[in-house]
Amino acid sequence: MPAFSASSPGKIILFGEHAVVYGEPALAVPVQTLQARVIVQAVISGTSGEIWIEAPEIDLYAFLDDLSGDHPLRAAVAAVAGEENLDRIPACRVQITSTIPPSSGLGSSAAVSAAVIRAFSAFLGKRLSDREISDLTFEVEKIYHGTPSGIDNSVVVFQKPVYFQKGSPLQFLAIGSPFEILIADSGIAGDTGKAVAAVRDKWLADQEDCGRIFTGIGRLTRKAKDLITSGNPLGLGPLMVQNQAYLRELGVSSPELDRLADRALQAGALGAKLSGGGLGGHLIALPGENVEGVRQALLDGGAKSVLLTTVQG
Numbered sequence: 001m002p003a004f005s006a007s008s009p010g011k012i013i014l015f016g017e018h019a020v021v022y023g024e025p026a027l028a029v030p031v032q033t034l035q036a037r038v039i040v041q042a043v044i045s046g047t048s049g050e051i052w053i054e055a056p057e058i059d060l061y062a063f064l065d066d067l068s069g070d071h072p073l074r075a076a077v078a079a080v081a082g083e084e085n086l087d088r089i090p091a092c093r094v095q096i097t098s099t100i101p102p103s104s105g106l107g108s109s110a111a112v113s114a115a116v117i118r119a120f121s122a123f124l125g126k127r128l129s130d131r132e133i134s135d136l137t138f139e140v141e142k143i144y145h146g147t148p149s150g151i152d153n154s155v156v157v158f159q160k161p162v163y164f165q166k167g168s169p170l171q172f173l174a175i176g177s178p179f180e181i182l183i184a185d186s187g188i189a190g191d192t193g194k195a196v197a198a199v200r201d202k203w204l205a206d207q208e209d210c211g212r213i214f215t216g217i218g219r220l221t222r223k224a225k226d227l228i229t230s231g232n233p234l235g236l237g238p239l240m241v242q243n244q245a246y247l248r249e250l251g252v253s254s255p256e257l258d259r260l261a262d263r264a265l266q267a268g269a270l271g272a273k274l275s276g277g278g279l280g281g282h283l284i285a286l287p288g289e290n291v292e293g294v295r296q297a298l299l300d301g302g303a304k305s306v307l308l309t310t311v312q313g
């Protein structure tokens with residue numbers, strides 16, 4: 001029995017989270033060592049419409065029909081089915097596994113949705129382009145985050161470094177010279193929906209001040225793009241420090257993330273900032289020469305784990 005499988009990587013946002021929701025650009029890159037993987041296989045003895053879902057990491061074993069109407073997995077399958085009635089879909093088993101920690105700013109929800117959409121469309125014999133898969137993933141992301149900017153689905157579907165700005169064509173980022181980033185788990189679950197809502201409240205209360213912050217973040221992101229494409233990634237350090245200061249002003253950092261950033265910088269990192277929605281989740285650091293020293297400092301500062309990734313084209 002043929003199996004249809006697909007996978008999508010995790011991601012980090014190097015610059016621009018939150019401001020991207022308000023029209024500023026952001027930079028994000030895939031993290032290939034973290035993957036969501038989906039396998040869809042027909043169940044010959046089953047009845048049409050019986051779609052069995054297995055997602056051991058979240059302890060989910062259920063028929064799709066038994067999930068609530070607004071469950072993201074149900075939405076992902078329905079998005080692929082389109083006009084087709086779910087009852088007419090051949091019986092199948094959908095296995096979902098992921099090494100991307102959820103609620104951590106690493107794009108877990110977008111990667112799972114994208115892999116489900118890709119594998120399920122192959123199972124149904126539908127050929128979807130990356131653009132279509134990205135657009136469908138964006139629709140499912142709305143269930144998770146309300147008002148996603150669209151950066152997560154773009155980077156995990158196209159699996160390339162992106163320079164993303166709402167309303168503009170997606171730009172892939174040429175990496176002039178590869179560089180390493182440490183990704184530290186703060187041990188505190190992030191909450192992107194809550195963080196985005198808190199920033200919205202802050203913006204509604206003081207649009208001028210938030211506008212200053214968003215514009216400042218946008219300026220850093222544009223400078224970062226130039227440094228990355230021209231092969232000068234070590235110059236990103238001070239920009240990361242300034243980006244983190246703006247994120248702290250927005251109220252989306254946390255004591256744990258601030259402590260990790262301080263420890264990384266004390267150990268010689270060139271820059272450090274939270275990545276993703278914040279309020280927990282992951283910190284990223286540009287380690288410069290002292291990769292092992294910065295990794296150890298992050299662990300000593302309370303990081304639950306530290307991953308090294310190389311940003312490359």
Ligand code: PMV
Pocket residue numbers: 013016017018019020021104105106107108145147148149150151152190192196275276277278
């Ligand atoms: O927490 P994540 O990995 O989903 O990233 C959220 C990034 C935000 O800019 C805060 C929201 C968005 O949709 O762009």
